[in-house]
Amino acid sequence: MESSAGRAATVEFDQVSKRYGGSAKAGTPAAVNDLSLSIPAGRICVLVGPSGCGKTTSLKMVNRLIEPTSGRILLDGVDAAGRELTELRRGIGYVIQQTGLFPHQTVVENVGTVPRLLGWSGARIRERSEELLGLVGLDPAKYSRRFPSQLSGGERQRVGVARALAADPPIMLMDEPFGAVDPIVRERLQDEFLRLQEELAKTILFVTHDIDEAIKMGDLVAVFEIGGKVAQFGTPAELLASPASDFVARFVGTDRGLKRLALSRVADLTLHAAPTAVVGSDAGEARRRGLAASFQFVLLTDPANRPLGWIDAATLPESGPLTEALANPTSPFVNKRTTLKDALSLLLDSDVQVGIVTDRTGAVQGLVTVDMIAERMREGHIAPAYLVDAPPGAPADPAE
Amino acid sequence: MLPGQQLIDFSWIGDHLGQIAERIGQHLELTILPVAIGFLIALVLSIWAVRQPIVYGPITAVTGVLYTIPSLAAFAVLIPITGLSLVSALIPLVSYTLLILVRSIVAGFRGVAPEVLEAAEGMGYTRTQRLIRVEFPLAVPMMIAGLRLATVTAIGLATVASIIGGDTFGGLGQLITEGLQTFFPTKYLLGAALSVVLAVSADVLFVQIERWITPWARAPGSAG
Structure with a gap:
């Protein structure tokens, strides 16, 4: 997929805060508090935390569905606040949990949304849309003319991902994209998406409340805690090996030794x-x-x-x-x-x-x-945290 | 009804088909014009109300009051001002459609799922593009429901407009009025029957229109 590969941008949160409640004075509780994160191009950064921790707010400040109260968000070094709003958004893929597909448009029309806004020719939009449907595993001949109401939950999510990729954006924002489907479908969508990302290498901000999903999907994981603060930012392995606080340790779970096993492969x-x-x-x-x-x-x-x-x-x-x-x-x-x-x-x-x-x-x-x-x-590739915790259910007996 | 007279004189109907067709045409005019004008006004009011929710209360209050004014009283007030003109007939007929139409159009806009609006905004639609390409089409089923009701109501109310319209644009109401004045049941029964037929036809027509322009709304459920 040469037309989709190789475009990615860095995303940097620079002391970003968001306070609600009229005046932004220091006393009001913050939805996001002094967030600084630097996400390298082409990586998946998962924002994970309990509900109300500001992870979705942080995500929406990137495409300015929510404007930060203070701080800057730099995309490839350029302040998002200075860019024209619609131009900024058309350059950022956006996938949400309930998909937000347009019910009155067919699958192929939905996928062509951003290219249409960008003024591509009809033939080019159609070609690109069908290419993307194939990419997300939906046969264009079978699905193009369907309406969203004629799709299963998993198929809708695939269309949502295809729509977000349509104009080949360097950045994708995904807000619990696989949250509304059953666990089996979710796992398949996750696997497929990771495979897709190997080719696309987009910079992806991915919000979830599911730590297992975070560990599986993330190159980097930012664990948020209530109050809009990042409790820890690192690779999944770092998070599991050395949680920065009690909160992170509890959030990643007592079975984090087993979870670390999920980070290594045969x-x-x-x-x-x-x-x-x-x-x-x-x-x-x-x-x-x-x-x-x-x-x-x-x-x-x-x-x-x-x-x-x-x-x-x-x-x-x-x-x-x-x-x-x-x-x-x-x-x-x-x-x-x-x-x-x-x-x-x-x-x-x-x-x-x-x-x-x-x-x-x-x-x-x-x-x-x-x-x-x-x-x-x-050998210590996986062991330290596991040995300290000795989680129940771990294979304590090495004998066969 | 005069003694010895038949309830329905079919030979009179046969001899006056041209006149009857003319009355039907007038009646359609008395229906389509107010519904069309009312729809345009209601659409503007509704978009205003959706963008600034604070005005929705006052708008429904005013259109609600208009809806309660008896048509005869409205004509009585208007004739000294606008005379025995089509305008005098249209003003009350238009105002009766407003409450129904504003309510249904606003309900249509408000029924658009928030995640659809958010997705549209997040992908870079301008507000106007979103209104025209997303909100308006999704509100269409509710708009048509409102138009159905407003049209059927207008067909009934238009019969009263014969008081003003008389021979020039009185519609089926004129047949009813003349029939009553001359004790000729054929005329008033025919006028009444035809307005019922018009109302039912309009109803069926709108159902067909909705099916035709919103294929997505009746798409069969999930494919699994």
Whole structure:
């Protein structure tokens, strides 16, 4: 998507405050209090906190739906307050929880909103809108002519994202964009959006009240507390490893050790080589190899190296070909993108606590075990906060 | 009704089709003009009321008072000023539409979801662009509901305008008045029946218009 990539801007809050209640004197409670944040171009910065903490107010000050009482917001170093209002807004993508799609316009018309305001030609708008629908996973042929009332919640959110991307804005503001859909759809939308962002590399301000979403989506996370102050600003790993205050520690939750597992992926581990044997090959050879190893199981695969199941080497005959009937397909499958949290969970749920790592084609890449995950925690990549807290439900027993 | 006379004299109807058509035409004029003028006035008042909510109370109070003035009294007041003219007939008829139309148009604008307005503002619509391209189209169903009611009401009220309009623009009311004055039931029954037919037709017409211009409002529910 070369037309959508590579445009991003820095966003800097410089001592920004917002007070309501007529005069902006110091006595009135602040919705946002002396906020200073610097967000590098092309990153997702999540503003997270309990309701009423000023995170949405902060977001809306960027496109000036709310004007700050004091302070400056700099976009690529330029003060937003000095820019013409509609011109500023047309250059910032805006996605909100209830989507705010125009009910009287079709999907393709909704997506073309900002290009139309910018005066693009009809043909160009149409082409761009259909391109974007494809990008967010909606078949233009099927969805273009529909009205928002004919879409599911998840589809509406996709259209909302496509609409915000239409004029290729360097900055996107997303206010609980996945808050109104069920957890399964939300997770899928999150994953898809992260994949999209890898290509788009927009600067994104993302508001949520869900700490798990913040940790998952954010390159940087600003934790807000009541009173419109930022309690901590850092990477998800920093937040989980060393919460700056009791409030942050409580907000990220007592299971933050487990949450940190969600920040690492199987790709970060050095995988065990899998003792594979191709179906049809000599059973005797596989038996000898299996019995010689400490782990006396052999992984049967098809000729394309896709796993068929485990075979206990001790049960193998001395000769003859390996057949699929011998294999016991019980292991959980993971891939290199699976988080260690999900991998651990799969392993704990399974009879065989060995996970098979496969690539896109389903071919075996290696094995992952609970031991390996525990080992990585001990290496200190993940461990400190977890060891201090010893959260309930954590895999305290490293034995298999 | 005179002794020995039939309730409805079909041969008279057959002989006077031209005159009847002319009365229907006049009646349509007495309906369409006040509703159209009333709609324009009500639209301006409504946009004012939506932008400055403080004026909505006074606007509904004034249009509410206008709505309660009996039409005969209004004509009596107006004839010395504007004479036996179309204007004298239109002023009361227009003023009766205002309350209905202002209420429904304002309800239409106010019914636009706040997140839709916020999204429009956040994406860089100017206030006027938002009004024309977002708020107005979304208020259309309520506007049409108001127009339906105002039109049906106007068709009924227009029959009274024959007091002023007489032969020149009296409409179906003139048929009724003449029928009563000459004890000729065919005329007044026909006048009454035709105004009912007009009202029902207008009602059906507006339902069709709404379907036609707001396809999004009747789009079947979620696709899953």
